[in-house]
Amino acid sequence: MPNRQVTVSIDPESCTGCGLCIKTCPKQTLALVDGKAVVRGDESMNCGHCAAACPTGAVTVGATDDKALELKTVAVSDEWIAPGRPDASMVVGLMRSRRSCRNFRQKGVDRQTLEDLVRIGITAPSGTNCQPWAFALLPDRETVTCLAEKIAAFYRRLNRMAARAWIREPMAWLGRAELKNYFRQHLATVEDALDQWEAAGKDPLFHGAPAAMVIAADNDASCPCEDSLLAAGNILLAAHCMGLGTCLIGFAVEAIRRDARISRWLGFSETQTVHAAIALGWPDETYHRFAQRMPPRIHRVRP
Ligand SMILES: Cc1cc2nc3c(=O)[nH]c(=O)nc-3n(C[C@H](O)[C@H](O)[C@H](O)COP(=O)(O)O)c2cc1C
Structure with a gap:
């Protein structure tokens, strides 16, 4: 469950009563009383907007941790970058240039780099600021191979089952056509x-x-x-900036979701579901231009 407890505190000495913390609060947790911001609501999203907006640093949010976003392998300024300030051509160029990488050099990725990617991932927005993520890091080829072997075993079992018409056909009659669809679309x-x-x-x-x-x-x-896919999106883009290649692996997600033993082996509990798996490493491929896309379908909605 998300932490809704109010952990905001305001130093009355430094508060100038400008009201910016109140304006940016999505929950009416704060109010202006006698020219000073005070905690009034009994619920907070702990989103930290109040602390980030305060010009004098009078607001602190106990639930957040200054170290949570601290990076070890990338130097990043603490400065907030206002809308319109980033170089759009750089950001769009980055989005266009990220590619799913399917050729990797056999050079390890150090643990700190992976942990930094997690810290970059969690800068993503999350529904009601739940921040519900959990990350399993597989830092070397041996561990990736071990996961791949478990997933291969899952698909071997699934293929054996899907190949049996006496299992997949009655299931389809009973309204559970997944196995029949898998047989048609993916088995081969x-x-x-x-x-x-x-x-x-x-x-x-x-x-x-x-x-x-x-x-x-x-x-x-x-x-x-x-929430998970937004974190993954951040990670893919940041990894590209850090010189790493990435590829989302949907086939792995499917297997981990259906085989609780793999999910447990990765350290996840029964109350958590896997939504993304990312292959990572130093790329052994280059491109001369960005890949094109099919035309987008855009609906112009009118009143
Ligand atoms: C949800 C999702 C699952 C994917 N699963 C796989 C996968 O199992 N194996 C793979 O090689 N690529 C996988 N991809 C990568 C896509 O094939 C790739 O994003 C697409 O072809 C576009 O290429 P690009 O990422 O280079 O822009 C997946 C992508 C997404 C978004």
Whole structure:
């Protein structure tokens, strides 16, 4: 459950009564009394907007931790960058240039870099500021291979089951067509991937990545899936800036969600669900231009 307890405190000595903390508070936790900001509400989102808006640093939010966003491998200024100030061409150029990487050099990614990516991930917004994320870091090829093996075992079992018409057909009649759909759409590709893994020693799942990260969220959060994918989006872009290649691995997410043993092995509890898996490493590929997209479908809505 999100922490709604009020942990805001205001130093009356430094408060100038400008009211900026009250203006930015989404919950009416604060009020202006006798020219000073004071805590009035009995609920807080602990979003830290009040502390960030205060010109004199009079507001502190106990639930937040100054060290939570501290990075070890990237130098970042503490300065808030106002809308309109960042170089849009740089940001858009970065978004266009990030690619799903499927060729990695066999060089490890150090743990601090992975932890910094987590800290960058959690700068993402989250529904009602739940911050429901949990991250499993797989810092070396051996651990990634161990996860890939568990996922391969899951798909071997699934393929055996889906191949049996006497299981998948009655299930479809009973309104559970997932196995039949899997049989039609994915069985052959997954079988081929398993052959590559077993016979040719190739890794078509994590593409031979030397590291990986799995993101889960608490099920009782308001938007656990969205929160996880927003954190993942931040991580993909930041990783590109740090020279790392990334690839989201949907096939891994599916297996981890359906096999609780893998989720537990990753350190997640029964009350958490995995929403993203990212293969990570130093890329062994370059591009000469950014990839194009299909035209977007835009609806112009009128009153
Ligand atoms: C939710 C999701 C799941 C994905 N799963 C896989 C996957 O299992 N294996 C893979 O190689 N790529 C996977 N991708 C990468 C997509 O294939 C890739 O994003 C898409 O082709 C566009 O290319 P780009 O990321 O380079 O822009 C996934 C992407 C998303 C968003």
